[in-house]
Amino acid sequence: xxxxxxxxxxxxxxxxxxxxxxxxxxxxxxxxxxxxxxxxxxxxxxxxxxxxxxxxxxxxxxxxxxxxxxxxxxxxxxxxxxxxxxxxxxxxxxxxxxxxxxxxxxxxxxxxxxxxxxxxxxxxxxxxxxxxxxxxxxxxxxxxxxxxxxxxxxxxxxxxxxxxxxxxxxxxxxxxxxxxxxxxxxxxxxxxxxxxxxxxxxxxxxxxxxxxxxxxxxxxxxxxxxxxxxxxxxxxxxxxxxxxxxxxxxxxxxxxxxxxxxxxxxxxxxxxxxxxxxxxxxxxxxxxxxxxxxxxxxxxx
Amino acid sequence: xxxxxxxxxxxxxxxxxxxxxxxxxxxxxxxxxxxxxxxxxxxxxxxxxxxxxxxxxxxxxxxxxxxxxxxxxxxxxxxxxxxxxxxxxxxxxxxxxxxxxxxxxxxxxxxxxxxxxxxxxxxxxxxxxxxxxxxxxxxxxxxxxxxxxxxxxxxxxxxxxxxxxxxxxxxxxxxxxxxxxxxxxxxxxxxxxxxxxxxxxxxxxxxxxxxxxxxxxxxxxxxxxxxxxxxxxxxxxxxxxxxxxxxxxxxxxxxxxxxxxxxxxxxxxxxxxxxxxxxxxxxxxxxxxxxxxxxxxxxxx
Amino acid sequence: xxxxxxxxxxxxxxxxxxxxxxxxxxxxxxxxxxxxxxxxxxxxxxxxxxxxxxxxxxxxxxxxxxxxxxxxxxxxxxxxxxxxxxxxxxxxxxxxxxxxxxxxxxxxxxxxxxxxxxxxxxxxxxxxxxxxxxxxxxxxxxxxxxxxxxxxxxxxxxxxxxxxxxxxxxxxxxxxxxxxxxxxxxxxxxxxxxxxxxxxxxxxxxxxxxxxxxxxxxxxxxxxxxxxxxxxxxxxxxxxxxxxxxxxxxxxxxxxxxxxxxxxxxxxxxxxxxxxxxxxxxxxxxxxxxxxxxxxxxxxx
Numbered sequence: 001x002x003x004x005x006x007x008x009x010x011x012x013x014x015x016x017x018x019x020x021x022x023x024x025x026x027x028x029x030x031x032x033x034x035x036x037x038x039x040x041x042x043x044x045x046x047x048x049x050x051x052x053x054x055x056x057x058x059x060x061x062x063x064x065x066x067x068x069x070x071x072x073x074x075x076x077x078x079x080x081x082x083x084x085x086x087x088x089x090x091x092x093x094x095x096x097x098x099x100x101x102x103x104x105x106x107x108x109x110x111x112x113x114x115x116x117x118x119x120x121x122x123x124x125x126x127x128x129x130x131x132x133x134x135x136x137x138x139x140x141x142x143x144x145x146x147x148x149x150x151x152x153x154x155x156x157x158x159x160x161x162x163x164x165x166x167x168x169x170x171x172x173x174x175x176x177x178x179x180x181x182x183x184x185x186x187x188x189x190x191x192x193x194x195x196x197x198x199x200x201x202x203x204x205x206x207x208x209x210x211x212x213x214x215x216x217x218x219x220x221x222x223x224x225x226x227x228x229x230x231x232x233x234x235x236x237x238x239x240x241x242x243x244x245x246x247x248x249x250x251x252x253x254x255x256x257x258x259x260x261x262x263x264x265x266x267x268x269x270x271x272x273x274x275x276x277x278x279x280x281x282x283x284x285x286x287x288x289x290x291x292x293x294x295x296x297x298x299x300x301x
Numbered sequence: 302x303x304x305x306x307x308x309x310x311x312x313x314x315x316x317x318x319x320x321x322x323x324x325x326x327x328x329x330x331x332x333x334x335x336x337x338x339x340x341x342x343x344x345x346x347x348x349x350x351x352x353x354x355x356x357x358x359x360x361x362x363x364x365x366x367x368x369x370x371x372x373x374x375x376x377x378x379x380x381x382x383x384x385x386x387x388x389x390x391x392x393x394x395x396x397x398x399x400x401x402x403x404x405x406x407x408x409x410x411x412x413x414x415x416x417x418x419x420x421x422x423x424x425x426x427x428x429x430x431x432x433x434x435x436x437x438x439x440x441x442x443x444x445x446x447x448x449x450x451x452x453x454x455x456x457x458x459x460x461x462x463x464x465x466x467x468x469x470x471x472x473x474x475x476x477x478x479x480x481x482x483x484x485x486x487x488x489x490x491x492x493x494x495x496x497x498x499x500x501x502x503x504x505x506x507x508x509x510x511x512x513x514x515x516x517x518x519x520x521x522x523x524x525x526x527x528x529x530x531x532x533x534x535x536x537x538x539x540x541x542x543x544x545x546x547x548x549x550x551x552x553x554x555x556x557x558x559x560x561x562x563x564x565x566x567x568x569x570x571x572x573x574x575x576x577x578x579x580x581x582x583x584x585x586x587x588x589x590x591x592x593x594x595x596x597x598x599x600x601x602x
Numbered sequence: 603x604x605x606x607x608x609x610x611x612x613x614x615x616x617x618x619x620x621x622x623x624x625x626x627x628x629x630x631x632x633x634x635x636x637x638x639x640x641x642x643x644x645x646x647x648x649x650x651x652x653x654x655x656x657x658x659x660x661x662x663x664x665x666x667x668x669x670x671x672x673x674x675x676x677x678x679x680x681x682x683x684x685x686x687x688x689x690x691x692x693x694x695x696x697x698x699x700x701x702x703x704x705x706x707x708x709x710x711x712x713x714x715x716x717x718x719x720x721x722x723x724x725x726x727x728x729x730x731x732x733x734x735x736x737x738x739x740x741x742x743x744x745x746x747x748x749x750x751x752x753x754x755x756x757x758x759x760x761x762x763x764x765x766x767x768x769x770x771x772x773x774x775x776x777x778x779x780x781x782x783x784x785x786x787x788x789x790x791x792x793x794x795x796x797x798x799x800x801x802x803x804x805x806x807x808x809x810x811x812x813x814x815x816x817x818x819x820x821x822x823x824x825x826x827x828x829x830x831x832x833x834x835x836x837x838x839x840x841x842x843x844x845x846x847x848x849x850x851x852x853x854x855x856x857x858x859x860x861x862x863x864x865x866x867x868x869x870x871x872x873x874x875x876x877x878x879x880x881x882x883x884x885x886x887x888x889x890x891x892x893x894x895x896x897x898x899x900x901x902x903x
Binding site: 080 | 554
Binding site for chain 3: 388392400469474
């Protein structure tokens with residue numbers, strides 16, 4: 001995998017994905033959108049990657065969408081009369097290029113990821129820079145990072161599925177206030193609002209995020225971690241706990257013939273388990289149907 | 302617009318809507334329900350109004366439903382056998398007068414509002430007085446305000462869609478505790494529980510709420526603010542982030558031919574934008590379908 | 603009602619349900635699952651019970667699922683190819699024994715309960731011990747209790763519908779972190795994370811939880827409390843506030859011919875109300891349809 005707008009390194013189970021557009025404060029563009037989507041779709045097949053840390057190159061995390069040549073290349077104004085029904089019916093079709101928000105393509109891929117994803121916000125993090133971090137599991141920031149949901153200021157709205165993610169993280173009142181105001185705020189204000197887990201001095205931020213990511217994966221089975229992420233993200237928005245019950249039941253049933261045998265044996269033998277199941281091969285059989293079913297066009301309205 | 306139970310004033314873009322039933326602590330009745338609904342349905346067409354502050358006349362915010370002649374005039378006990386299917390099928394029909402909770406008619410209109418709505422709770426705020434504020438974006442209260450979800454005490458239950466709103470604001474444990482107990486609590490307790498943003502001395506409350514409302518609308522495009530409110534309120538409860546993606550995509554696409562052009566130009570010219578789109582005329586074409594689709598009878602069960 | 607794995611006592615309106623497997627730290631097994639489900643299904647018919655406190659016998663709350671003879675007796679690995687569609691279609695059938703998670707059977711019964719349910723976590727509370735408390739209204743713990751979502755450590759995943767409940771209580775970031783890590787944490791850490799309401803010295807824990815339960819039911823009508831619990835739990839996850847409006851409207855209408863008459867009269871006479879409606883007989887007519895409709899197989903995907 002070689003990307004124009006991303007740099008990738010790997011440290012003993014942890015991928016470090018760096019937004020990389022030197023001289024442009026890592027501004028987001030259509031190439032970066034496609035490359036982030038590609039990275040997060042592929043990482044699910046790479047068992048050697050146990051968790052992902054996302055950061056920015058140089059002094060910025062991501063300064064927002066690249067406005068140097070206007071917004072017109074991100075979406076096609078000629079398609080402005082597209083209806084919801086058309087978008088539903090052709091959601092995955094090539095014809096919806098020019099209709100579908102390129103930020104949302106990236107965040108839906110992060111949502112579908114089966115590894116923990118940690119944001120290390122090392123500097124300015126604005127617009128899609130900010131919303132890109134919302135489907136990640138935990139956000140750390142350097143003390144001098146600045147974060148802004150500034151869409152209203154340029155006459156657009158919050159995107160990248162952030163109208164789904166943001167109120168779930170910071171509550172409705174704060175989400176509305178931050179987006180109406182469209183201000184760039186300090187990392188401290190974002191911390192106080194519940195967006196961030198912790199501020200870290202800039203020179204220790206990446207190491208801190210990597211160590212945190214590593215602490216998450218020390219004990220649990222990789223397949224358990226994969227299913228934990230998807231069960232929590234999806235069932236947190238289900239209409240009834242019975243939906244969780246169904247997906248959990250089929251996951252547990254599958255685990256009995258996979259990692260649970262070793263897990264229980266290790267428990268009895270008072271030793272660390274040695275799990276052998278593979279997230280790329282050994283997700284439960286119902287998983288593909290479940291994931292597809294919850295985002296079907298017919299569900300949307 | 303002239304109302305019996307409301308007073309309306311306007312200060313440079315901000316409407317101040319005052320619950321007004323002198324001598325009755327602004328108790329809620331069928332007239333006030335109809336007038337609040339009328340106000341909030343109409344304000345969406347008044348572009349000169351950028352935000353709304355709601356407060357109470359005199360020393361109370363709203364003392365609850367007017368019990369002076371019993372509850373019988375708010376609903377028709379002869380209709381008590383109405384089924385969910387009947388209510389779904391005839392939701393908007395005149396025949397459902399006497400069935401549908403009059404508090405919910407008001408709060409659904411506030412939910413549908415496309416302007417920021419700020420509560421300035423200036424005194425007793427009880428029953429429907431309290432639940433009326435839940436679909437508002439931010440709640441301020443005077444230090445001596447008192448707030449109570451007292452329904453159980455008179456043998457009824459939380460209403461005005463508050464079983465949807467309240468747990469999203471204060472969490473499930475606290476929502477259950479407050480409603481079971483049915484106690485009137487201090488403003489401090491409501492603040493500690495996350496219901497309020499801030500306590501303000503009574504003599505500065507209204508000015509504080511108006512200044513706050515003004516701070517929200519200084520920068521963003523009015524259409525952006527309208528769509529931000531509706532995207533956040535509606536997608537926060539969607540089953541999957543792809544639903545947000547669809548609505549955001551169509552909103553962004555529409556913005557490209559409206560306020561985004563000016564927004565991006567102003568950004569490049571390092572000046573304040575001068576947005577010209579109108580929330581009453583220039584919402585995206587998909588908006589009406591989207592709003593209707595999410596509340597269709599077939600969805601409800 | 604006589605149970606093998608539970609002890610039941612009653613103190614003036616409050617049932618105390620004690621998880622009871624002496625010598626096994628009250629570890630959860632198939633019998634306990636069936637007995638908890640039986641208890642919570644039946645308690646809805648016992649009007650003399652106004653609230654339930656759940657605790658553990660001896661020094662533990664519940665040490666998790668009983669691993670003494672492996673996990674194989676809780677689910678049938680031969681059924682691992684069951685599809686979501688099959689599970690939906692036969693959800694309540696006997697054929698799904700061996701497929702459906704036994705923890706979820708218990709928590710769905712607690713979710714359906716129409717009385718306040720309070721957890722008094724008196725010691726180790728691990729795995730299903732921890733997830734069993736999530737559908738309860740409020741959780742107290744002794745200062746030396748220890749709590750762990752340790753599923754990943756034995757190669758399984760969070761269960762008992764906890765992928766629905768946990769992020770709603772502690773937020774998504776923390777839910778993911780706790781489950782990935784699979785660590786047993788101190789009561790203080792669980793308190794800081796929002797899982798618990800309060801820590802109480804062990805020797806006063808049960809009395810404290812009982813007094814708290816009593817404080818919830820002092821004033822409100824028993825039918826109001828029943829409907830308050832179900833309206834909040836169910837509508838908190840509805841897609842649109844209009845769903846809450848429908849259920850609340852029909853509940854209010856029914857109350858007019860039941861406890862509201864006495865409630866309003868007592869209010870006018872400035873005396874305590876004497877409610878006579880019975881939760882076992884006097885729930886609104888729409889209730890059964892509403893509860894069934896929200897968990898239908900067709901809804902699940």
